[in-house]
Amino acid sequence: MNRPILISPSILSADFARLGEEVRAIDAAGCDWIHVDVMDGHFVPNITIGPMVVKALRPHTQKVMDVHLMITPVDPMLDAFAEAGSDIITVHQEAGPHLHRTIQRIKALGKKAGVSLNPSTPAKMLDYVLEEIDLVLVMSVNPGFGGQSFIESQLRKIEAIRKSIDKLGKPIHLEVDGGVDAATAPRVIAAGADVLVAGTATFRGGPATYADNIRGLRGA
DSSP states (O other): OOOOOEEEEBGGGSOGGGHHHHHHHHHHTTOSEEEEEEEBSSSSSOBOOOHHHHHHHGGGOOSEEEEEEEOSSOGGGHHHHHHHTOSEEEEEGGGSSOHHHHHHHHHHTTOEEEEEEOTTSOGGGGTTTGGGOSEEEEESSOTTOSSOOOOTTHHHHHHHHHHHHHHHTOOOEEEEESSOSTTTHHHHHHHTOOEEEESHHHHTTOGGGHHHHHHHHHTO
């Protein structure tokens, strides 16, 4: 089955001193979504940005703001990220006691809901929420830092989730984040992914290379 491949560059790999310019540059270079990695130094061992930065970036692009919350507890922050301009809000099962309730809240805020699985989190965890969500994000590295190497075992998980999505017959995106580059992208796509998060692979070489980098990933 041919699925359009969407590219969602992670601004974690952008120049943080000029984030607005970087977002405009990847938008002009042909990305589909803008992936925003939110880390709290608690759920993951790093601290990045909060809702104020999402709000500041929102006027710089009309593209989908794909916001991945690696924070716990996640529920108290959902409203702030929705109000800041997120289009998709993705959470981890481990970041709150009631995943279904969290998904309901995201939907009530008028946003699309995603669920992210850490490398050790099984695909089976989605059994009772898959039909409620718009996106599954498979982490193919341990979350917290950019530039890590792809974890091979996640290909089996991507394949399993793709079968579940196809069986359900709903338009749920299957996104992969971590170590995605020109070498791993074809394998991730073959396993069933349709959205590629690529930080290092997009931003390598500076703004003059962004369009070529994105084209290379999409061509995989």
